Amino acid sequence: MSSSESFKGWCALGPDAVEGKLVWQDVPAKKFTETDLELDVLACGICASDIHTMRSGWGPTEYPTVVGHEIVGKITKVGSDVKDGYKVGDIVGIGAQCDSCEQCEQCKKESNSYCDGMVGTYSGKFKDGSGRSMGGYASKWRGPATLAIPIPDGLDLSVAAPLLCGGATAYSPLRDYGCGQENGKRVAIVGVGGIGAFGLNWAKALGADEIVAISTTASKKDLAMQLGATDFLAMKDDPEGHKKYRRHFDIILNTAADENMDFDKFVFMLRPRGHLINIAVPEKPCKPVPIGALLFSGANIGGSAIAGRAQLREMLDLAVSAKPNFMIEKRKMSEANEAVKDMVAGKPRFRYTLMAEGQ
Known part of the structure; x- marks a missing residue:
């Protein structure tokens, strides 16, 4: 293949890719169209x-594939029909979604993540038939300019990248359900992992009055307090501890992909009309929603998916001004296999960013 038809990327050839078996090889690039950008991947x-x-946990994956949807890159090519004023050399971000229809009500309100015509940044098919989307564990990324986001000055690229999916996934529901508004709100974050760290x-940063980190054991208590928690609840170590918070929270953000989640306990930790918002997708079916507990708690269970353009811009600006302590570790792009194995083993505290050579 010529350079115009391919780029180098870490390819998953099967489910064993998560065992450190990604292969650095040529990846077919989508046909460049005049609404596209091409980037050198920096982070x-x-x-x-x-x-x-990679492991086909959510259903069969079409292999080979290149994952990575928290991309920061330098523009190397701009299509003539790109309307956002981008130019070669600009630094932009591409999150989990790279395209949407731009015509529906959701898109017009910049809630693009709920567009029925959304295209994922990897494992998606471009609506114009120009190819299959490949992600950012690679030397380059090519795709629509539709949802590219300028990276503001003063934001470290290793921080900007994971904000584009993980950070946005936690930020959006907190904003949607009023965190920091109406006397601040009482917030609980379930799961002190990668997205839980963003949530705390x-x-x-949004001004919550009270922030309780909820985990199974107390092993991450000190880290949770460093991330912004004002209190900590270990559900397994303290089985009755949840009673302290009966009808207490306005928002509970569930970041844990746990199919055995005890929803009945959590809904009674909410004030009437409070919200339990789920942002993680387990690989196995979940326990049934407790309808009786919902009725008598007066609480709501809902979900939230990534973020639209408006919230992405707002979130990045807040990251610059508030300078949160996200605890992000840089890893070399050339060491992707080792980083993926460490991720599977649960080692990051709390996120990894793959960095291109020289970054």
């Missing part, structure tokens, strides 16, 4: 979605 976060996809930081 790409490792997201749990990457792991689920954002709740603090």
Whole structure:
């Protein structure tokens, strides 16, 4: 293949890719169209979605594939029909979604993540038939300019990258359900992992009155307090501890992909009309929603998917001004296999970003 038809990327050839068996090889690039951008990848976060996809955890994956949807890159080519004023040399971000229809009500409100015509940044098919989307564990990325986001000055690229999916996934529901508004709000974050770390930081940056980190054991208590928690609840170590928070929270953000989640306990930790918002997708079917508990708690269970353009811009600006402590570790792009294995083993505290040579 010529350079115009391919680029180098870490290819998953089967589910064993998560065992350190990604292969650095030529990857077919989509046909460049005049609404596209081409980027040199400078940084790409490792997201749990990457792991689920590589091992076919959410259903069969079409191999070979290149994952990575938390991409920061330098523009090397701009299509003539790109309307956002981008130019060669600009630094932009591409999150989990790279295209949407731009015509529906959701898109017109910049809630693009709920567009029925959304295209994923990897494992998607471009609506114009120009190819299959490949992600950012690679030397380059090519795709629509539709949802590219300028990276503001003053934001470290290793931080900017994982914000584009993981950070946005935690930020959006906190904003949607009023964190920091109406007397601040009482917030709980379930799961002190990659996205939980973002949730704790954002709740603090948005001005929540109270931020309780909820985990199974107390092993991450000190880290949770560093991330912004004002209190900590270990559900397994303290089985009755949840009673302290009966009808207490306005928002509970569930970042844990746990199919055995005890929803009945959590809904009674909410004030009437409070919200339990789920942002992680387990690989196995979940326990049934407790309808009786919902009725008598007066609470709501819902979900939230990534973020639209408006919230992405707002979130990046807040990251610059508030300077949250996200605890992000740089890893070399050339060491992607080792980083993926460490991710599967649960080693990051709390996120990894793959960095291109020289970054």
